[in-house]
Structures are given as structure tokens and as C-alpha cells.
Amino acid sequence: MGRMIIEIPIPQEWKEVWNAWNLRGVIILSLSLQTFLIFVAPLRKRTKTRLTVMPLWSAYLLADWVANFAVSLISNSQGKPTGETSGKNLRTIVENQGLLAFWAPFLLVHLGGPDTITAFAMEDNELWFRHLLGLFFQCLAAVYVFIQSLPQNRLWIPTMVMFINGILKYAERTRSLYLASADGFKDSLLKEADPGPNYAKFMDAYVSKKEAKLPTRIEMISMHERATKRANKAKRGILTELEVVQYGYQFYEKFRGLVVDMIFSQKERNQSRDFFHNRTASDAFKVVEVELNFIYDVLFTKLPVVYSKIGAISRIFSFVTICSTIVLFFFKNKSNFEDADVTITYGLLYGALVLDSSALLMLLFSDWTIIYLQKSPDDEPNDWSVKSIILTFITRLRKWNLKFKHRRWSQSISTYNLINCCLNPQTEYWESIFNKLGLSWFLDDFFYLKNEDFSEALRDFIFEELNSKSKPVVDLETVEKISSSRGYWVLHIEKGWSGLFKDLEDADYDHSIILWHMVTEICYNHEDNKEKDQSDKQNIAKLLSDYMLHLLIKQQSIMSAVAGIRQLRFQIVRDTCAEAKRFFKEKRRTELCYQKKTVQGGQGIKFNHKAACTELLKVKAEVEQVAIKGGKSKSLLFDSCKLAKKLVDIQIKEANLDKWDVINKLWMELLCYAASHSRASVKAAQISRGGELITIVWLLMTHFGLGNQFEINKDQEILAKLIVGK
Structure with a gap:
């Protein structure tokens, strides 16, 4: 006895609506998710409410799936003869293969994601190789769609331009994920090989001077004293907002290795202690909050990749290509395209322009731009230089921001x-x-x-406790007792x-x-x-x-x-x-x-x-x-x-x-x-x-020299100098 197949009765009208709007709906959804992510993602470091976190998590997971699904729908619709399909709407989609091929590169841009979020959790960074494979296969799918639309495709030039833009966006995300992964982050901390002072040359000079009967001696210079002198140059008193960002970046550069359990030298410990001993509780917390924000950007956004020469070129290219594509499409004959498809295409074009413009504005007013214009508080730029004028303009505009936007964690x-x-x-x-x-x-x-x-009372109490414990502490054994x-x-x-x-x-x-x-x-x-x-x-x-x-x-x-x-x-x-x-x-x-x-x-x-x-x-x-x-x-x-x-x-x-x-x-x-x-x-x-108090305390302890990430060996703090003469 054969199996009985039960078919769910679906009205024909519903099938026609699905055939006509499945791809269109997915395209609109993909653009909506990208818009939501770029504006809402920065809020997750400022709030702990689930009303923000849960929708953002859902959008992050759904965005890639929707874009991949849309590419597969476009690929599936290419190359089908009209006679194999039924329904006016579906025949229209088949006739507009060139327009559908034009949509595919926009989905590559969406797969690249906005600059404000690359990973939702640190574990996502470890999947960078999966994204690399995804880049390869999605590019193949987009190329397949493009080839299938030839030679009738009247939009092949703007399609090619947007295809290059999409590859760059996707590659940026993959590169950002790799740099934020455990291996990539450790590799970025490695410095260039340094053989140190030339021992053979130093000894030749020393021996030759001794043989010449010249009064010669080797003097040992303490690097701790030199580091203390440099630290003493740090500004006393209240820090300006610009100095807070600059010092926060300096400590980020020195101590970002904390994330991967890196060990630091006594010199770095002494410099950090000297700086924070001369700070108020308010400024100390602000500096640490800026430091944490730089760590956040490295681990969860594209900003480290964007703020490079290749990233700058990519941003300029992206903005120019989108503007030129809008112009090209505007003057194209669109008489054979469905009005709905034309409207969606304009939505993709202007949506890409708005998203890119918003990303550029966010970058312009970010801490990274300030560091690019003036990295160190010790720099004295020309008051009439271009960098100085732009920096003054940005810092003044930042003061007008809402308090919530200035907040660097949930507080x-x-x-x-x-x-x-x-x-x-x-x-x-x-x-x-x-x-x-x-x-x-x-x-x-x-x-x-x-x-x-x-509360401010709790902030002041934490700072004073760490400060008072750190001041008399010199040896690491006492530090170990306190931290244990x-x-x-x-x-x-x-x-x-x-x-x-x-x-x-x-x-x-x-x-x-x-x-x-x-x-x-x-x-x-x-x-x-x-x-x-x-x-x-x-x-x-x-x-x-x-x-x-x-x-x-x-x-x-x-x-x-x-x-x-x-x-x-x-x-x-x-x-x-x-x-x-x-x-x-x-x-x-x-x-x-x-x-x-x-x-x-x-x-x-x-x-x-x-x-x-x-x-x-x-x-x-x-x-x-x-x-x-x-x-x-x-x-x-x-x-x-x-x-x-x-x-x-x-x-x-x-x-x-x-x-x-x-x-x-x-x-x-x-x-x-x-x-x-x-x-x-x-x-x-x-x-x-939204940040945790324990993370801030952890960084403050390290900066006050109370952490367990410092090496005990002090031999590296001594530098030999050859002295000739009395």
C-alpha cells in the first residue's frame, strides 16, 4: 500500500505574490538590517538593556543569512527561459536579469557589514577563515550571475564598479576579524626584530681605548630614571577632553597586550604608576574608559582597518563609485524595467550612499581621527595648520554632543x-x-x-583605595600579597x-x-x-x-x-x-x-x-x-x-x-x-x-602597578655607556 501524499492547499494568489516579492522582500530586509546595525551597534557599549542587545544580536545573525539567501535567489533566477515559468510577475523578474545582476554586488556590500560592527562576541573573530571562504564563494556566485546576464545586460559598467566595491567591503570585514582573533591580535603586538646594542662593536671600542692607555670606563645607566623623567613631563592637574583621548590612546598602545595575557616591563609599570598618581579620580576613569573604547574598536569594529592607507583609499573609492553609479543609473533607459524594481534599485543606491556618508561622519568625529590629527599631548602643532584647524573644529563639535553619546560605557x-x-x-x-x-x-x-x-562616591572610593595601596608599593612580592x-x-x-x-x-x-x-x-x-x-x-x-x-x-x-x-x-x-x-x-x-x-x-x-x-x-x-x-x-x-x-x-x-x-x-x-x-x-x-566595573578595576590595578602582569627581572632596565676621560 503506497504512501498517501498530503498537499497543503496554498492559494494560487499567494504563490504569485511570493514568486513576485520573495527576492524584492529579502533585498529590502537586507538593506533595513544594515541600516539598523550601523546606527544601533555603537549603543551596545553604552547600555546593558536587553531591549538593545537582543534586537542587535538578532539583526547581526539575520543580516548574513538574508544577504546569502538573496544571492542564491538571484543566482537561481538567472538563465531560465521564459517558457519554463508561469505568472506575469515571475516572467518580469526573468526579463530583468540585468537588473538582478546589478543587485548582486550590493549584497556583497551588505555581507561586508557596516564599520560599527564586525563581531558580536569575541568568539566570532575566530571564524575569520570561514568568512574568507564565504568571500570566495559569494564572489563566484556574483560572477556567475553577472556572466548569465550578458550580453543583454545594459548595466554591466555600474555592476562591475559596485562588484569591486563589494569585494573591498567584504575583504575589510574578513581582515578585521583576523586582526581581532587571538592569533592575529598576538601577531599585531610583535615588534620588529631588535638585536640591541652592538656588543662586538662596543667591546672593540672599549678594548682599543684601554690599549691606547686612555682613561676608559663603562657606566651603567638606569632606564627607570630616564623613564621617570619622561613620565614627569606629563601634565599635572585636570586634563582636557583632547588630552584624555590622547593619553587613553597612549596607554592602549602600551597595555593592549593585557587582552592576551602579555607580560610588561618594570619601565612600563613605573611610567603608568607615575602618571596615575598625579591624576584625579574623574580623569583616571576617563582615561581608562577611552582605553577600553580603543580595545572595543579593535575587537568588534572595522576601525583599525579603516584607519590605514588602504582603508582611506577604500573609503574614497567606495564613496566615488556609489555617486558615479547613481549618476549612471539615473541616465539609463529604464523603460523595460518594472517600476517596483527600479524603486528598489534606487533604494539600494541611495541607501548605500546614506550608509557610507553616515560611516564617514562617525569616523570623522571618532577618537581615531583625533589621534590621527594629533597623536601625543606633547605635540605642538601650528595653530594655522590644516590639521590644527580640523582638530579644533572636531573637538568643539564633540562638546555639543548629547551626554549619552559622550558616555563611553553604561556607567x-x-x-x-x-x-x-x-x-x-x-x-x-x-x-x-x-x-x-x-x-x-x-x-x-x-x-x-x-x-x-x-555613583561619583563609589568612583572616588575605588580610585583612592587603589592609589593608596600603590603609592608605598615598590617590590612585586608585596603586590602579589595585596592582589592575592x-x-x-x-x-x-x-x-x-x-x-x-x-x-x-x-x-x-x-x-x-x-x-x-x-x-x-x-x-x-x-x-x-x-x-x-x-x-x-x-x-x-x-x-x-x-x-x-x-x-x-x-x-x-x-x-x-x-x-x-x-x-x-x-x-x-x-x-x-x-x-x-x-x-x-x-x-x-x-x-x-x-x-x-x-x-x-x-x-x-x-x-x-x-x-x-x-x-x-x-x-x-x-x-x-x-x-x-x-x-x-x-x-x-x-x-x-x-x-x-x-x-x-x-x-x-x-x-x-x-x-x-x-x-x-x-x-x-x-x-x-x-x-x-x-x-x-x-x-x-x-x-x-555595556561594560563591567570589574574590567575598569582590572585596568586601573594594572596602571597603578598592582597587577600580576609585570616581569620581575630588572636586568633589562640597565643600559651600558662607554665613558672616555676623567
Whole structure:
């Protein structure tokens, strides 16, 4: 018995519409995606909102597929005799083979992508060879389409011109991906071979002078002293916006090797330390933000390729070819073309012109143009030179930009609060559903994840902490001790605190984060200080506490490489949450932790965060939790209550000891430990996702000489000089 074939009845009208508009629709979609990418892609380094990231990710993936699909449709339609097809619209497409061949090079341009985005993630850069093969095969497809349209093609000249333009655009993207790949990036860091001073010639001169009985000696010159003198030439005081960009580029040039775990010399360390010791917190962060923006451009855009001689020639050629193609097509006889096809062609031409013009304007006002015009702040260009006039014009226009456009990262930090997660009863039902579907991350992002503004108080605190630790530090052994401290270095150096928490010093890193997060939350809600200074300290502790928990739970790629974090770290979080939920559920009847609130449509329940923390502080945790539970639970809830109570009692008995200073410094140590022990490539990848505070701290630590990327050998800092005479 044969199989029964069931055909889905599709109306003939629908088939005719699809045959007539499948290619046209895909062409319009491809142009729309390119327009969306060029204008929206720069926003991803300034915002963390999923409303920007998700559409951009979808457009990035869809753009290549749509362009490839359109090329295949054009190729499939070429060379078909009219008699093999049916329908007026399809016959029209076959008759316009020359016009379709003219569309193919525009799709090569689209496959090249806009200058503002080449890769969505760093992993995309490793696919550069795939793009190289794609360039080869797409060029073959475009050539096939072009040959099939001959000799009747009346648009062969503009088609050839745009074909060359498309190849250049696609090649630029492939080249950019290669340069941003791990191997390509490392190769770009290699300097020209340097044999160093001529030892044989030096010794010949030395021996000949000695044999001639001349007073000769070899004097060793410290390169550190020379480097310090050059560093001392750096401007003191507040930096201008132009100087911020120039110094940011200088440090990008020196320290871009951080992305691939490159080791730096003592000379570079000393120069960087001397510069940042003379900066304010505001200028230091601005310089680092500019440095990160240059790294972003290298890893995720075409700008490094564009800002070269070949790139400049390519841009001029592209603009000229598009303008000339518009003129050629405008004066061509279009009587045999369908009006819809002519309209789409004009859309492709003017769309390409608008996209190229927009890209040129973005390049004109970018940091790369400023560096091209005046690379170093020490340069003194002629006030009436062409470069100086253009530079003055650009810098003045940049000041008129909106504040959002000037923002170089999101200037926000993501926070996650454990008590908030455990206290909200409205999500208990949804948690079970989302967990079964494997979508618990969506629930976390919707209910618990928040983006808080990066305050000036937090910025100043981070800068002062790193600055104060860096100033007395000279030897790298001390640097290693500081960067390896997991939150208890401050307890040793702060008078009166040494020995109070000895039993916690050997705790695992994840254990420390969860424990001190709960302690900070309880203490924060226990006190209500109206003084600005004390309030700022509490807010800093709160932000750092919630941010570090966010890194631990939501940023697994960053924290997975940090030493001391166990694979079962989430079991501690789960057990602590479970115990907290049980505790708050028992307290719910007393309405101490919850307050009933009339909402629209009936009665609702609103949790009282402050009252809940007060109840936790009242728990009498006089016996160690492990003595009661054994190893059945890894919860840290009541250990946190015991430690929080200890801190409150210390504050009451010893008025001269400010626990918030110590808590803030402890959180700073935990943040610095994660910054110095996580993978460099993962931290660099965060630049394209709105930026992360941990990435900025990582760079600041390096510039202050607190990183672990510096070589210990000092022999390379000595230079020999031959002295003849007394």
C-alpha cells in the first residue's frame, strides 16, 4: 500500500505574490538590517538593556543569512527561459536579469557589514577563515550571475564598479576579524626584530681605548630614571577632553597586550604608576574608559582597518563609485524595467550612499581621527595648520554632543540581592514553573536583577583605595600579597580589627562573598544615618555587595576562573535561600517582615526589607550552625546573623572604629581579587555588553602597578655607556 501524499492547499494568489516579492522582500530586509546595525551597534557599549542587545544580536545573525539567501535567489533566477515559468510577475523578474545582476554586488556590500560592527562576541573573530571562504564563494556566485546576464545586460559598467566595491567591503570585514582573533591580535603586538646594542662593536671600542692607555670606563645607566623623567613631563592637574583621548590612546598602545595575557616591563609599570598618581579620580576613569573604547574598536569594529592607507583609499573609492553609479543609473533607459524594481534599485543606491556618508561622519568625529590629527599631548602643532584647524573644529563639535553619546560605557553596575530574592512571596509559584522549563535566568533578570547608577562616591572610593595601596608599593612580592588577598588584608592593617575574624580568613572565595553579602545587607538595613559622609559609605558597601553577588551568580564566565570558587558554589546559595525563605515564611504570620497593602483589584502583599533584616539580627546564634546541622546544609544565613551582630556590638563598644570603612575596604579587596584572577579575554569581552566595573578595576590595578602582569627581572632596565676621560 503506497504512501498517501498530503498537499497543503496554498492559494494560487499567494504563490504569485511570493514568486513576485520573495527576492524584492529579502533585498529590502537586507538593506533595513544594515541600516539598523550601523546606527544601533555603537549603543551596545553604552547600555546593558536587553531591549538593545537582543534586537542587535538578532539583526547581526539575520543580516548574513538574508544577504546569502538573496544571492542564491538571484543566482537561481538567472538563465531560465521564459517558457519554463508561469505568472506575469515571475516572467518580469526573468526579463530583468540585468537588473538582478546589478543587485548582486550590493549584497556583497551588505555581507561586508557596516564599520560599527564586525563581531558580536569575541568568539566570532575566530571564524575569520570561514568568512574568507564565504568571500570566495559569494564572489563566484556574483560572477556567475553577472556572466548569465550578458550580453543583454545594459548595466554591466555600474555592476562591475559596485562588484569591486563589494569585494573591498567584504575583504575589510574578513581582515578585521583576523586582526581581532587571538592569533592575529598576538601577531599585531610583535615588534620588529631588535638585536640591541652592538656588543662586538662596543667591546672593540672599549678594548682599543684601554690599549691606547686612555682613561676608559663603562657606566651603567638606569632606564627607570630616564623613564621617570619622561613620565614627569606629563601634565599635572585636570586634563582636557583632547588630552584624555590622547593619553587613553597612549596607554592602549602600551597595555593592549593585557587582552592576551602579555607580560610588561618594570619601565612600563613605573611610567603608568607615575602618571596615575598625579591624576584625579574623574580623569583616571576617563582615561581608562577611552582605553577600553580603543580595545572595543579593535575587537568588534572595522576601525583599525579603516584607519590605514588602504582603508582611506577604500573609503574614497567606495564613496566615488556609489555617486558615479547613481549618476549612471539615473541616465539609463529604464523603460523595460518594472517600476517596483527600479524603486528598489534606487533604494539600494541611495541607501548605500546614506550608509557610507553616515560611516564617514562617525569616523570623522571618532577618537581615531583625533589621534590621527594629533597623536601625543606633547605635540605642538601650528595653530594655522590644516590639521590644527580640523582638530579644533572636531573637538568643539564633540562638546555639543548629547551626554549619552559622550558616555563611553553604561556607567551602571548590575546588582543582585539575596534577601530580596528570598523575601518576595509573589514569585514562589513562578519559580517552580520557570525552573522546570530551564528559564530561571529569565525570572532572575525580570524580578531581581537591577542596574544601579555608578555613583561619583563609589568612583572616588575605588580610585583612592587603589592609589593608596600603590603609592608605598615598590617590590612585586608585596603586590602579589595585596592582589592575592581575598578580603582580609584590611583586617590585618586596620588598628583594632586584627584577630577579630581569624576563623574566617581561610574561607573559600565564594563563601566569603555570600557571607559578607548577608552581613552587609543586615547592617545596612539596621542603621539609618542621615549624615552624607556616613550615608555614602553605607551606599558604597551596599552597591559593592550586591554587585559582587551578581558577578558570582550571573557572570559565571568571569568568576569561573577565579581561584577558590568551587563547582558546587551554587549549592551554598540555594541552601541559604531555602533557609531564608523558611525563616521569612514563619515570620509572615506576625507581619513583621510583610505588610499587607491594598492594590488595584484586591489585597496584595508587599515585603518590608528593613523589618526582615531586623528579625535576622534578633536571632540568637550562640552555637555554631555546623554543631546543630552537621553537614546536611551549606546555608550561611545564621552564620551571617552572628557576624552581623558582632559588628554591631563592636560599633557600639568602640566608637572610634567605623565598621563601614572596613566593610568597604573588604569588598574592594574581594573585587580586586576577582579582577586580577579572572581570565583577561572574558573581562575584555564585557566591553561590548555595556561594560563591567570589574574590567575598569582590572585596568586601573594594572596602571597603578598592582597587577600580576609585570616581569620581575630588572636586568633589562640597565643600559651600558662607554665613558672616555676623567
